[in-house]
Amino acid sequence: MARIYIFKRFERFWHWAQAALIIFMLLTGFEIHGSYALLGWEKAADLHTTAAWTLIGLWLFAIFWHFTTGEWRQYIPTSKNIVAVMNYYSVGIFTGAPHPFRVSQLSKHNPLQRLAYLLVKLFINPLIWVSGLAYLYYNELAASKIAALSGISLGTIALAHTAAAFMMLAFLIGHLYLSTTGHTPLAHIKAMITGWEDVDADKPAAVPAK
Amino acid sequence: MKRNLRLKVLALILAAGATSAAQAYDGDWKRGRIYFRHVCTACHSAEVKKAIPPNERTKAEWAAYLQADKHNKGKDSVTKYFSKQYRDSIKSKNAAAAKFADVPENELLQDVKVFVNKGAKDGDAPAGCS
Amino acid sequence: MRTGIFVVALLASMLLAPAVNAASEPVPAKLLKSTSDHTKFKALQQEFNSGPEVTKACLSCHTEAAKQLHQTEHWKWEYKNPQGQLLGKKTLINNFCISPASNEGACNSCHIGYGWKDDTFDFTSEVNVDCIVCHDTTGNYRKPAGLAGNVIAKTMEFPPGSGKIVKGINLKKIAQSVAKTSRDTCGACHFYGGGGDGVKHGDMDSSLAAPEKEVDVHMDALGLNFTCATCHMTKGHQVPGSRYAPTAQDKGAAHLRGKEYKTIPTTCQACHGQAPHKKIAKLNDHTDKVACQTCHIPAFARGGVPTKMSWDWSTAGKMGPDGKPLTIKDAKGHPIYMAIKGDFVLGEDVVPDYRWFNGTVTYTLRSDKVDKNNEPVQINRYEGSASDGKSLIWPVKIMRGKQPFDPVNKTLVVPHTAGNDDTAYWTNFNWDKAIAKGMATIGEPYSGKFDFISTESTWPITHMVAPAKNALRCRDCHASGGRLEKVPDIYIPGRGSDHARWLDTAGWAIAVLTLLGVLGHGLGRVILSKRNH
Numbered sequence A: 001m002a003r004i005y006i007f008k009r010f011e012r013f014w015h016w017a018q019a020a021l022i023i024f025m026l027l028t029g030f031e032i033h034g035s036y037a038l039l040g041w042e043k044a045a046d047l048h049t050t051a052a053w054t055l056i057g058l059w060l061f062a063i064f065w066h067f068t069t070g071e072w073r074q075y076i077p078t079s080k081n082i083v084a085v086m087n088y089y090s091v092g093i094f095t096g097a098p099h100p101f102r103v104s105q106l107s108k109h110n111p112l113q114r115l116a117y118l119l120v121k122l123f124i125n126p127l128i129w130v131s132g133l134a135y136l137y138y139n140e141l142a143a144s145k146i147a148a149l150s151g152i153s154l155g156t157i158a159l160a161h162t163a164a165a166f167m168m169l170a171f172l173i174g175h176l177y178l179s180t181t182g183h184t185p186l187a188h189i190k191a192m193i194t195g196w197e198d199v200d201a202d203k204p205a206a207v208p209a210k
Numbered sequence B: 001m002k003r004n005l006r007l008k009v010l011a012l013i014l015a016a017g018a019t020s021a022a023q024a025y026d027g028d029w030k031r032g033r034i035y036f037r038h039v040c041t042a043c044h045s046a047e048v049k050k051a052i053p054p055n056e057r058t059k060a061e062w063a064a065y066l067q068a069d070k071h072n073k074g075k076d077s078v079t080k081y082f083s084k085q086y087r088d089s090i091k092s093k094n095a096a097a098a099k100f101a102d103v104p105e106n107e108l109l110q111d112v113k114v115f116v117n118k119g120a121k122d123g124d125a126p127a128g129c130s
Numbered sequence C: 001m002r003t004g005i006f007v008v009a010l011l012a013s014m015l016l017a018p019a020v021n022a023a024s025e026p027v028p029a030k031l032l033k034s035t036s037d038h039t040k041f042k043a044l045q046q047e048f049n050s051g052p053e054v055t056k057a058c059l060s061c062h063t064e065a066a067k068q069l070h071q072t073e074h075w076k077w078e079y080k081n082p083q084g085q086l087l088g089k090k091t092l093i094n095n096f097c098i099s100p101a102s103n104e105g106a107c108n109s110c111h112i113g114y115g116w117k118d119d120t121f122d123f124t125s126e127v128n129v130d131c132i133v134c135h136d137t138t139g140n141y142r143k144p145a146g147l148a149g150n151v152i153a154k155t156m157e158f159p160p161g162s163g164k165i166v167k168g169i170n171l172k173k174i175a176q177s178v179a180k181t182s183r184d185t186c187g188a189c190h191f192y193g194g195g196g197d198g199v200k201h202g203d204m205d206s207s208l209a210a211p212e213k214e215v216d217v218h219m220d221a222l223g224l225n226f227t228c229a230t231c232h233m234t235k236g237h238q239v240p241g242s243r244y245a246p247t248a249q250d251k252g253a254a255h256l257r258g259k260e261y262k263t264i265p266t267t268c269q270a271c272h273g274q275a276p277h278k279k280i281a282k283l284n285d286h287t288d289k290v291a292c293q294t295c296h297i298p299a300f301a302r303g304g305v306p307t308k309m310s311w312d313w314s315t316a317g318k319m320g321p322d323g324k325p326l327t328i329k330d331a332k333g334h335p336i337y338m339a340i341k342g343d344f345v346l347g348e349d350v351v352p353d354y355r356w357f358n359g360t361v362t363y364t365l366r367s368d369k370v371d372k373n374n375e376p377v378q379i380n381r382y383e384g385s386a387s388d389g390k391s392l393i394w395p396v397k398i399m400r401g402k403q404p405f406d407p408v409n410k411t412l413v414v415p416h417t418a419g420n421d422d423t424a425y426w427t428n429f430n431w432d433k434a435i436a437k438g439m440a441t442i443g444e445p446y447s448g449k450f451d452f453i454s455t456e457s458t459w460p461i462t463h464m465v466a467p468a469k470n471a472l473r474c475r476d477c478h479a480s481g482g483r484l485e486k487v488p489d490i491y492i493p494g495r496g497s498d499h500a501r502w503l504d505t506a507g508w509a510i511a512v513l514t515l516l517g518v519l520g521h522g523l524g525r526v527i528l529s530k531r532n533h
């Protein structure tokens, strides 16, 4: 076994902060929605908004970081070997076959991850973000002179926001589970905490790092 | 004897002063209404579980009651509940006592007198609890 | 003897101690609020034998007052609303005492005039304007029912032949102590609308004469101590803020002294402006949809005086076992049945109903057709919708009634209820005669047939503003089954009925399926890895 350093300090901070915020916002968001009573509506709404601003701040940093470090390339989708990875998760993982993908500093995510994260970043996040801000500034929108903006009802905004929240929930469940599929159940999680991932040094990766 | 006379004169002057001072103040029934409700009735409702509205007694009964100055079946005096001391002691919890903390005792007494007289069973405007 | 005197002196000096102290440091004379002392006016230093005599004395200085009052709704009991309907107490029908028409002797004791006993009343008379009823400060001024607004200046038997002696009021003393209006003077009529304390409005009753802060933050007798006129600020005796055409939404700024304003002074905004919430700014985002009153008046009839929530005239007329008109009282001693009036339902601490309201109120008039296929008849309709751009969600009291109507002519009827005559319902309990007399008096047709019809009237809830700590909380509306559950066409976060059912179903289904999927996958891994080892 060898160890390589793949998650940098900011990346790890960003990941865990975001994870905490998203989970917290799911909890408070669905309380606002009326699904249950936990903190009390008033508190839930208040904290959800505070968390939203924190998350937006975090994202702004993250976007800046991704572009200045070039890390955004990690999410460029690739179809190469995607079938092999899908095969691995549906068959190989049960038979003890090796993972067809080898992480490296230049390629941290397997093709399936790339696709999933890209979907989150290009679709779910913006949808939550835009609909959330629209929700927050609904009064200003409604008072807007631009008909296309003032015409949007709060119901529509809430619908988009809630839909995005459901998608986020589904993603979160899958993501949590997949984090346990390393060579040991806690391997990936450890990596995200320490930054170091164990790799099989002797076995060459089935998919050469790009 | 001389001293006696002096005292007599003094007493007379003082007494005259007292009556004229009392006459100068007519009594404000609205202030009396507030004091009666917020101080007297508040305690009666809490401690006796029953308000003692003005219209429960006649004007003469009220006058006699306040004159006798025996309250709570004679255990204490009514004037006690008009005193600055009493108001000071409850003013942190009682808005009326706080607001009227500096009103002279005899004025407040006069206010309540006018109010209960007016609100008495046979008064000009019989008054219940509200 | 000696000691006796000594004691007297001692006592006296003790009694006077404060006065003596005060004398040594000069007491500032009590500052009068008014520049005039009415006890010093010659015109008022006389014995008055009637109301109009007092008014004459008032007018000798206040030369224009009666002319100003002649222009008010208070005098005319008439008001033309923007839709052109002729409203006002003179002609309107409601579902409380129905109508003053033909009952002027009793009902018009709440008119600001003397002697309106029938339609011969002279509306141009200046001396018949009642100044005192609004400007009394003694609290002793009375206009007994049955005298058409006149007063009893000399002790007499009243009603005549009843054996009841009514003491005359001291008009001289009353006239000499006049001042500005107060909650007591306005309240003398407005607290008792509908025939008794708190009956009609629900947000106005005698508890507002000297209310506690919890009942009304503004009128709080020990706090801000607002009078009615603090908000209903008059100009030339014209009182703004009538409920016939209320201001449902005020987008104006808070009024500043010295600045000229077009908006009326009676709205919350006229003092508080458009963004009054400083601590929780999000609340300001509600003011485009929700009237201030909706959150700040959590319930009405909060002062201990119940209000009538329904009134069923159809059950009136029952006699008790003693053959006398029956009265049934509730546990607190408030009548819930009276032979002269029928059954009532009373309410205290009542949670209002909520409506979209844009300020337009349309009335069912005496001439309008009503029928039993359209029950309950709306005595007045609060117009408004989520989308008209002028409406806010308002708290209202809905008064439910059952009252006589003419099923042939299909109109609501005016019964002659009060009076000492054979046709008055309250004397003879005969609807036929009472309705025939009432309708004849107003000159409208009556078929001779009557029946009872369900009606509803709507009343704005705008007084009894609670302290901020007692205002509604978010949850009261942001929930399923909350206060605004039935208010349509607006998305309220947290209100289940606003959700797209498909989204919730699909969303939770996908979440659960994903969960099941990963659990299955994980289980597979566990089992197979065990087998592989």
Ligand code: HEM
Pocket (backbone or CB within 6 Å): A021, A022, A025, A026, A028, A029, A030, A032, A033, A034, A045, A046, A048, A049, A052, A053, A055, A056, A128, A129, A130, A131, A132, A133, A135, A136, A158, A159, A161, A162, A164, A165, A168, A169, C493, C494
């Ligand atoms: C940019 C980030 C976000 C912003 C600005 C935002 C803003 C808001 C706002 C303003 C509300 C309405 C609450 C209120 O009325 O006070 C809301 C509701 C909600 N939020 Fe967010 N939010 C954000 C992110 C999230 C995230 C990450 C989640 C969950 C993954 C989420 C889930 C929800 C849900 C479920 C509701 C209830 C929607 C409804 O029933 O109408 N939000 N959000």
